[in-house]
Amino acid sequence: MFSKKILLFGYGKHGKFIAKGLHEDGLSVKVIESSLDFYTAAKEDGFEDALHIDVTEDEELRALNPDKYEQIVCVMDDAHLNVFLTLSLRSLYTECYILALSDSIHTTKKLQMAGANKVIDLYEVSANKIHNILNRPVATKILEKFVTEKDGISFQEMLIPEDSFLIGRMTDEIDFSPFGVLLLGMIDKELGHAFIFITAGINHKIDTGDTIVCIGDKEKLKAFEKEIKKRRV
Amino acid sequence: MKQILLSFALFLNGSKRYRSIKDFIRDILTNPDNPHKKYIDITIIFLIITSVFILIYEVKNPVHEYFDLYDIYFVSFVFAIEYLLRLWVHNDLSGHIIQEYNDARYLQRDFSLWTPLKKGLAEKFQYMLTPAALIDILAILPAYRPLRILRIFVLFRVLKLLRYTKSIKQFMEVLSNKKFELLTLLFLLFFIVMVSGIAMYVLEERINPHIESLFDAIYWALVTISTVGYGDISPVTGEGRTISILIIISGIAMISFSTSVIVSAFSEKLSELKENRIIEQINKNKSFLLICGYGQMAKMFFRQNEIEMSNYIILDNNFEKVQLAIKDGYRAIHEDASRHDTLQKFNIEHAKITMLCLADNDVENIYIALNAKSISHKIKVIARASSSAMASKYEYAGVDHVLLPNVVANTMIHTAITQPTMHKAIHAILTGKNIARIDELHVNTYPTLIGKNIEALNFKKSKLLFMGIEREGEFMFNPSLSTCIESHDILLVMGRQISLDYFKTLHEGNV
Numbered sequence: 142m143f144s145k146k147i148l149l150f151g152y153g154k155h156g157k158f159i160a161k162g163l164h165e166d167g168l169s170v171k172v173i174e175s176s177l178d179f180y181t182a183a184k185e186d187g188f189e190d191a192l193h194i195d196v197t198e199d200e201e202l203r204a205l206n207p208d209k210y211e212q213i214v215c216v217m218d219d220a221h222l223n224v225f226l227t228l229s230l231r232s233l234y235t236e237c238y239i240l241a242l243s244d245s246i247h248t249t250k251k252l253q254m255a256g257a258n259k260v261i262d263l264y265e266v267s268a269n270k271i272h273n274i275l276n277r278p279v280a281t282k283i284l285e286k287f288v289t290e291k292d293g294i295s296f297q298e299m300l301i302p303e304d305s306f307l308i309g310r311m312t313d314e315i316d317f318s319p320f321g322v323l324l325l326g327m328i329d330k331e332l333g334h335a336f337i338f339i340t341a342g343i344n345h346k347i348d349t350g351d352t353i354v355c356i357g358d359k360e361k362l363k364a365f366e367k368e369i370k371k372r373r374v
Numbered sequence: 375m376k377q378i379l380l381s382f383a384l385f386l387n388g389s390k391r392y393r394s395i396k397d398f399i400r401d402i403l404t405n406p407d408n409p410h411k412k413y414i415d416i417t418i419i420f421l422i423i424t425s426v427f428i429l430i431y432e433v434k435n436p437v438h439e440y441f442d443l444y445d446i447y448f449v450s451f452v453f454a455i456e457y458l459l460r461l462w463v464h465n466d467l468s469g470h471i472i473q474e475y476n477d478a479r480y481l482q483r484d485f486s487l488w489t490p491l492k493k494g495l496a497e498k499f500q501y502m503l504t505p506a507a508l509i510d511i512l513a514i515l516p517a518y519r520p521l522r523i524l525r526i527f528v529l530f531r532v533l534k535l536l537r538y539t540k541s542i543k544q545f546m547e548v549l550s551n552k553k554f555e556l557l558t559l560l561f562l563l564f565f566i567v568m569v570s571g572i573a574m575y576v577l578e579e580r581i582n583p584h585i586e587s588l589f590d591a592i593y594w595a596l597v598t599i600s601t602v603g604y605g606d607i608s609p610v611t612g613e614g615r616t617i618s619i620l621i622i623i624s625g626i627a628m629i630s631f632s633t634s635v636i637v638s639a640f641s642e643k644l645s646e647l648k649e650n651r652i653i654e655q656i657n658k659n660k661s662f663l664l665i666c667g668y669g670q671m672a673k674m675f676f677r678q679n680e681i682e683m684s685n686y687i688i689l690d691n692n693f694e695k696v697q698l699a700i701k702d703g704y705r706a707i708h709e710d711a712s713r714h715d716t717l718q719k720f721n722i723e724h725a726k727i728t729m730l731c732l733a734d735n736d737v738e739n740i741y742i743a744l745n746a747k748s749i750s751h752k753i754k755v756i757a758r759a760s761s762s763a764m765a766s767k768y769e770y771a772g773v774d775h776v777l778l779p780n781v782v783a784n785t786m787i788h789t790a791i792t793q794p795t796m797h798k799a800i801h802a803i804l805t806g807k808n809i810a811r812i813d814e815l816h817v818n819t820y821p822t823l824i825g826k827n828i829e830a831l832n833f834k835k836s837k838l839l840f841m842g843i844e845r846e847g848e849f850m851f852n853p854s855l856s857t858c859i860e861s862h863d864i865l866l867v868m869g870r871q872i873s874l875d876y877f878k879t880l881h882e883g884n885v
Contacts, residue, residue, distance in 0.1 A: 145791070145792075147791060154780060155780060155783065155784055155787075158780070158781075158784045159784050159787050159788060159791075162784065162788045163788065163791060163792070164784075166792050168792065170790070200469055202531060202836050212791055213792065214787065216787070240787065240790055240791065242783060242787060245670055246670065246673065246677075253786060258594065259790060260791065261783055261786045261787055262673055262674075262783075263779050263780070263782075263783040264670050264673075264674040264779065265674055265678070265759070266675075266779075266782050266783055267671060267674070267777055267779035267782050268674035268675040268678050269775065270673060270777060271730060271756060271783055272675070272678060274726065274775050274777075275663075275756075275757055276812075277812065277813060277814050278815045279814045279864045279866070280812045280813060280866055283841075283842075283844065283849050284812060285868060294487075294682075294851050313834075318855070319856075321852060322852075323841065323852055325839070325868075338868075339839055340837055340838060340839050340868055340869040340873065341870070342871055347871070356841070356851075357851070357852065358851065360719070366524055
């Protein structure tokens with residue numbers, strides 16, 4: 142995709158898997174650890190530029206130049222350290238995007254207060270999943286496939302290029318079925334950055350710079366992405 | 375004769391129909407979890423109450439002949455049938471005969487009908503001697519009219535109610551736990567009453583005009599020691615009054631002692647009684663959740679519930695956690711879910727149980743899951759595993775869904791980083807946010823959908839996004855508009871909650 146630079150704090154039970162997944166997707170990840178054991182593990186796993194620093198020191202954090210990275214991910218195993226780190230980063234750099242993982246209800250709130258842009262609560266997402274399994278077993282199973290599987294059906298976001306044949310047409314009138322994909326929703330540039338689901342029931346006009354999100358077979362999605370670049374006839 | 379009985383037993387034993395009928399009757403009469411049992415219970419209770427009412431009414435007023443007939447024939451007839459059925463299902467007489475016949479053939483000895491018959495009948499007789507069975511037979515007796523005294527046996531019908539009231543059964547159970555203390559007290563009471571009664575008789579028989587026999591003296595002693603003190607007999611001599619003082623003092627001591635014994639018996643059993651009540655209540659539901667372990671996960675699970683759940687129960691073997699759950703307002707009991715008898719208490723036969731193993735510990739979770747599966751495969755188990763390496767073990771244990779909190783969270787973070795726009799969308803879908811719920815429609819509950827093609831359903835008009843059909847385990851994504859819907863399909867649609875609800879109501883009726 143595009144080469145994003147991610148600063149990952151923590152190479153513990155979560156960091157390890159996240160780093161691996163991101164690396165597989167071709168993103169450049171820089172691992173920072175304060176524990177020597179995890180640091181060596183990161184080195185062994187091939188993250189050569191991993192750093193071993195004391196994350197409570199502002200000077201050392203500053204030396205990392207976090208504002209050069211697109212996203213900062215805080216997934217330290219120690220929840221206290223994670224909160225402190227988030228707070229330090231936020232106080233040093235008000236602009237950067239911080240994503241943090243919380244493994245308890247109490248930590249989630251603290252991380253949010255510390256200034257994390259997005260907090261993913263381990264228990265919240267899991268508890269959600271239980272509800273989903275109980276109430277909508279089939280839907281959950283299929284959705285999971287969508288999200289996790291590399292091939293087969295998945296989601297894709299597409300930027301509408303200049304003079305695409307879709308420009309100027311309403312979402313309701315476009316027939317997507319010949320392409321084998323479904324339109325899930327879009328981001329209308331005129332309306333800000335909010336994601337609008339197609340099912341919200343509002344008809345949108347597609348313009349240049351809008352982003353549409355489609356579901357479909359990977360191949361079909363790729364074909365469709367090429368298709369929308371075609372000029373209007 | 376022997377041959378006829380044997381072939382009859384063979385016939386009964388071989389008949390599936392006979393077996394299933396017998397099992398059905400046994401279940402409906404004796405299994406409190408049977409959903410139909412309550413109808414039988416209500417009928418019997420109604421019969422008891424009406425017949426007792428007739429007895430009371432009859433004392434002062436003449437009753438209509440019909441009521442009398444109803445009381446004599448109908449009620450007694452129903453009770454007699456119930457009694458015979460209970461006797462019938464108590465054991466398996468034909469089974470005994472077959473067993474003996476097979477044994478005899480195997481050992482090549484003479485087959486004697488008498489041995490199994492004796493054994494089977496002895497078992498039946500033993501059943502007849504149990505208090506419940508005795509009450510049952512006494513409750514049939516009032517049908518015999520020539521003896522007026524038998525009318526009082528109607529009261530045994532009231533005792534029959536004992537079978538249907540759990541609280542009295544529990545009361546007796548609690549008291550039987552304190553058998554030793556209560557028996558000691560009873561013996562002491564007997565001893566004091568006898569000694570003081572005899573003393574009174576010897577001292578005052580000639581002087582006191584009210585004491586004419588030893589029975590009077592003992593009656594006086596009992597009335598005094600129980601602190602009832604009618605006053606119809608009272609001591610007249612100084613010696614007699616001294617005895618009275620002693621009895622009164624010991625009486626007070628004894629009453630307070632017996633009260634404390636009973637109270638302590640109850641307070642010891644109170645939590646257990648409460649828990650049993652909770653289990654009974656939950657067992658009445660057609661389907662319910664068993665949540666094992668009250669930790670962070672369980673808390674979050676409850677917190678996310680938009681709708682109040684009624685059919686759940688929390689089990690935890692840590693007393694403090696149970697207390698915490700109760701304090702948080704949830705229905706929790708202090709039980710160890712890894713024990714066989716704990717799960718046995720639940721209505722496994724007739725209810726749909728889903729079990730959530732949410733303990734922090736893999737060993738514990740697997741054990742609980744295996745325990746549930748060993749009791750019945752009908753129990754659906756969703757278990758939490760600590761790592762993906764553990765997941766295969768859970769699957770091996772037969773767990774229906776393995777939940778990996780770490781993996782779920784890691785995927786979320788991953789998508790949040792790589793696909794930020796879509797992450798929002800996926801998150802909204804996965805968390806089932808109001809605006810974009812993905813829901814499944816089981817076609818068999820909406821029979822009007824069968825046979826229609828997708829174009830005819832016009833999902834777009836209902837503001838729904840039709841995603842595909844799950845048919846026989848296969849998911850067909852975005853099928854062509856001419857695809858017809860079959861009866862076992864599950865349709866996957868996305869949309870706002872109100873659109874989904876509206877679509878469902880639209881297709882519910884026979885349009």
